[in-house]
Amino acid sequence: MEGLKVSDANLVVYVHPSKGDKVYQAILRELSSLLFTFSEIFDGVVLSYNDVNFLDKCAKILPGVHPYFAVKLKAKFLLFSPKPNMLLEGKVVKLTQGSIHVIVLGFASAIITEEDIREEFVHKTKHGQDVYASRSHKRHVIKVGTMIRFLVKSFDEEILHIFGSLIPDHTGSIHWLDKNLEDTTPIGRTAKKTRESEGESIMIDRDSVGRETFPMDNIEKYNLRSQGFHVGLHLSECLK
Structure with missing residues (x-):
């Protein structure tokens, strides 16, 4: 990360x-x-x-x-x-029809609003639980408890709050991304670079x-x- x-x-x-x-x-x-x-x-x-x-x-x-x-x-x-355009990882703690709320490193809060969630993801309610499911990949699902990778848009230093984005293709559920993205993708290269x-x-x-x-x-x-x-x-x- x-x-x-x-x-x-x-x-x-x-x-x-x-x-x-x-x-x-x-x-x-x-x-x-x-x-x-x-x-x-x-x-x-x-x-x-x-x-x-x-x-x-x-x-x-x-x-x-x-x-x-x-x-x-x-x-x-x-x-x-x-910083803007960095890739962060966090745990989803809340989902609504218009936003995804995330905790990063156990202390910093992040929010991804509807306008920053790519059209591939559709909000659904399954068994009384809100999820964001991919239209393109059936197994790519984001729900409470999912570890996701997202892009930083901005960071409020006073309240330690992050505004994020799931627009890029190499963002979403880490479990799904690690299984389906090759090393040639941006995130694959980033993970190996110091x-x-x-x-x-x-x-x-x-x-x-x-x-x-x-x-x-x-x-x-x-x-x-x-x-x-x-x-x-x-x-x-x-x-x-």
Whole structure:
């Protein structure tokens, strides 16, 4: 699935003096506050972080009424950054005559309205259940619980809401597509391709952030939560 990427970032975390004897916990708490929110710096929703390493042995104390100290560290972030024309995957949670409602990665909502559903699909009610069935392929059916692949039209960063489309032929039920589409189709090529893009500066020191795409097959490795912390240096002693 597109829209997932891993970023290596050098950043600065400001810690209150009262947390001087618990620096590591304070930093993890600060990083956790970023989870499942859209970050303009990273240009994506922070899903997970790990490999947290301190870059300096001692932090820099900032002058002021409350002299916070700045801790430089390096961490790896898993980001969700859907862009127009990307292909996403999600689970159908609701169907109506004019829309398909989807959950992506268990937290982001998406909607595909009637005007963005190709004419091949017809809304029907079978055994009291709403479905979208293909006129061309009898077994290509979308219903509640179906995992679908759809195209991104736009993404509302504030409410983490996606507007999608099922107009392209290589969108629809993933189960049906994987069985019936050849590798020569756009989705077949996309699934095999790994992309890398240049990073951007972050936070106060404006260091670069390296990025790479994140295959859907590896999503279980991260479990969409923080894990696998590796602390290079303990700062609590030099900050007392």
